[in-house]
Amino acid sequence: MLNVKKEFGHFQAVDHVTLNIEPNEFFTLLGPSGCGKTTLLRMMAGFETPTSGEILLDKRSIAGLLPNERPINTVFQNYALFPHMTVAENIGFGLKMLGRSRAEIAPIVEEMLRLVRLEGAGDRPVTKLSGGQQQRVALARALAPRPKVLLLDEPLSALDLKLRQSMQIELKRLQAETGITFVFVTHDQEEALTMSDRIAVMSKGRVLQVGSARDIYEHPADRFVAGFIGETNFLEGAIVEAKGKVARVRLKSGADVAAAMAEGLPTTGDVTIVVRPEHLQIAADKDAALCATVETVVYFGTDSHVHLRLADGSPVIVRQQNRRDGTRPPDVGAEVGLSIPDGVAQVLKD
Amino acid sequence: MADVAVVRSPDIKKQSGFAFIAASCVAVLYLPMLVVIAYSFNSANNLAAKWHGFTTSWYNVVLANGEFYDSAILSVIVAVAATLISTVLATAAALGTTRGRPWRGQGSAYLTITTPLVVPEIVTGISLLSFFAFLSTVTGIDLGIWKLILAHSAFCIPFAYLPIRARLEGMDTTLDNAAADLYATPWKTFRYVTLPLLVPGISSGAALAFIVSFDDFTITQLIAGPGETTLPLYIWGRIRRTLTPELNAMCTLLLLISLAFIVLSFVLSHRRRA
Incomplete structure (x- = not known):
């Protein structure tokens, strides 16, 4: 699906990464901070332009498309909910921008609220929600337009341990229920192991190993992977x-x-x-x-x-x-x- | 553990003499204004006279004064027009200097926009005066009242710019990313996300611009053509005639109008934020 390189000045943030992410897959980019995983994600979303290389979605290049032209949505690390809107307005934003009518949007927003278990919270301002609830709204907002790919940038890092563990299961359930391809970025190996169909372990801009959780844990490709996972x-x-x-x-x-x-x-x-x-x-x-x-x-x-x-x-x-x-x-x-x-x-x- | 930090932090309010200094500051700031307001109710005929008795008659005199109305209306027209023009330009400037990719000269652009704040008003006034004089000799166009509006817009821009820029800098740019990610074009991102969140900054910028324009004297005095008497110019003119508490009443009304606009912008911005 992509084969890219990104340089900032002389610094190679992403170095000749070639990945093939399958449809309906829960794919995780795992690595320590500064390994290039977020840069890779931002290139998929369209916030960064690759220095060279291609990003293909369904065999078509999306490298020239603006973020708003890509059927890819993001759950941001700090959620980036619109503070001046209610929960429902946040969730319906993508559909509204796509030009859907109010009558079309309302039932989808209801469905999304059910999906993330926030029934009845539609009229509340997002600023009044707890961290875990904001997280769910961010998820619902990104899922509502039914993107081809959902990108998640360390979305659980701001939550406490208990909440993080229940959200891990929740994310896995959402992915199974919606059938959308999830690309999840994390530095937390436990998160990666529990949720992913496949994991790409990254370090210093390179992908060191791609495989299932079991593969990577039991047959680490090199010293870094072995030391980083478990x-x-x-x-x-x-x-x-x-x-x-x-x-x-x-x-x-x-x-x-x-x-x-x-x-x-x-x-x-x-x-x-x-x-x-x-x-x-x-x-x-x-x-x-x-x-x-x-x-x-x-x-x-x-x-x-x-x-x-x-x-x-x-x-x-x-x-x-x-x-x-x-x-x-x-x-x-x-x-x-x-x-x-x-x-x-x-x-x-x- | 928590109270250790509390005990160690020094509280400036506990310093000896704090109350006295604070009271002096408040007195210096507000006593003159209180005197103006109080003496606007003095029944004596002379501005400098001792307290004679309470009356509201000076307000009746002011409100029956046609010249006062005319100049107040002119002041409001000029201030509203200058506020609109300068706020729109300042918003554009603030967006240009805080959003998008950093560009060469961004720092100097910031200086260029804010330097007029520290240029002596008389210099700004004279330069505007000679500019308009130059314009009319070269092109033969006399802009009339627009000279005043344009001059006011010019010196209001930095006042409007600063709060708007501060608000933009405090805003999370990932919100713009989030909007773009959710299929909003750059214009829609501005319309539905940036602009609504910018309202508090814009309204305080506009309020500042309004006040600065409404009570400007130096520049207005230099630019204003015959018959273009704004409220500050009118009050100044009256001082040279008779000194009655009517002046105090006028000043009190001027203060009230200013206050009304400040309160309005405060209320507007806080309702948005809640």
């Missing part, structure tokens, strides 16, 4: 033997680990492997391949995070489920063994 452990080592998609890696601490390896990576030399904290297991016997000292244990309710240090000094985190069967996380200062089950470690592209 908690993870990086272990240094060298390849001893590479056979097809599995490599045997000897870690600096001396243990051998079998790790999955993508095709096309070098089959010799130093590598980093990545293991998710929930995949590591603490073994009672100290004779296990990996030995570590427990430094801190943090209780999180459903699970505990055990911070350990390996013999060679590198830190490791293990996530253990808290069960009621009496198993308890190890004591601080204890020497424990660690085991890495087959198939959970992965060799990273650096």
Whole structure:
């Protein structure tokens, strides 16, 4: 759907990004602030012009169209509701600008109010609403003209945790009910994982990986993606033997680990492997391949995070489920063994 | 935790002598006006006389004075026309200097628009006078009353410009983006979003322009042709004849008209914001 580049002076905000967003998809642009995701979104909306490249919508270029000529609507980060209008006037604004009659607009506004669960609030001034309600009005306003694509620019960042979590589910429901393509921008990996059909992880103007939440979490393409999505452990080592998609890696601490390896990576030399904290297991016997000292244990309710240090000094985190069967996380200062089950470690592209 | 901040913040109102200084400021500002108003009810024949007794007869004298009416009406006509012209131009200027892409010379444009505020009025007056004189010698056109209206419009522009610009700068430009995103053309964005939100700025700009035009003396004195006697010019002329409390009554009425416009613009802008 787009293949663009955007420069501000010498700064490349968006660097040769090529993305293909499918119809009816919940697509997320995920990355730290300054990675170019908002610039990309603003180019789709028409507020920025690409320095080079094309933006196609249904195979037609929209690069030359003004924002008001694009069938794309935006939910802004600060909502940007019109403060001098009521809720209903805000929601009906797009349709009014499209030249629809009052008789046509009224039922659509009613439907939108129902959709975002704000029935009966149509006559209220938007300035009297809470943050969560303003958020819903902003959504309804952007959905009312039934755009081909809905752009959402970090719309949940101003809400508190509880509200944010319920809005995540709400957004997913709205997307399913309306069948509109959602392009969602966020720096919050949890938001991205819970809502998206597919995620594009961005850094420094480039797209590093595109895939489903599961793909990206379980098979991160490189070190940045692995570190940005969820908690993870990086272990240094060298390849001893590479056979097809599995490599045997000897870690600096001396243990051998079998790790999955993508095709096309070098089959010799130093590598980093990545293991998710929930995949590591603490073994009672100290004779296990990996030995570590427990430094801190943090209780999180459903699970505990055990911070350990390996013999060679590198830190490791293990996530253990808290069960009621009496198993308890190890004591601080204890020497424990660690085991890495087959198939959970992965060799990273650096 | 919250009260720590409260305790530490110094309150200027608690400083010793604050009440005295505040009272002095208020007195300096308003006492002369109160004297003018009070003495407009003095039954003595002389402006400088002692308090003689209460009367409203000076108001009857003023309201029966045809010259007073004529000059008041002329003042209102000139002020309304100058307010309309200068507010429209100032709005355009404010939009041009705050919206859209930044352009070369934007800073100097701001200076160009606001510098007349610090140019001595007598200089502005003389330059307008020579400009109109030049115009009539070269083209033979005498603009009549329009000279006064144009001169007033000119010096009202910066007064109208500042509040409008301040309001525009305080406005969230993503609202313009949101309107464009929702299929509003640039004109419709202005008509349905920018302009309604700008009303408080425009009305206070217009109120300032009106007041500045309504009570202008220096420039008007230089530009006004024969028979074009505005209210300030008329009152000035009367001082040189007899000094009676009728003058106080006139000034009080002038004050009332000014106040009425300020209150009107205040009410208008606050109703919009609520």
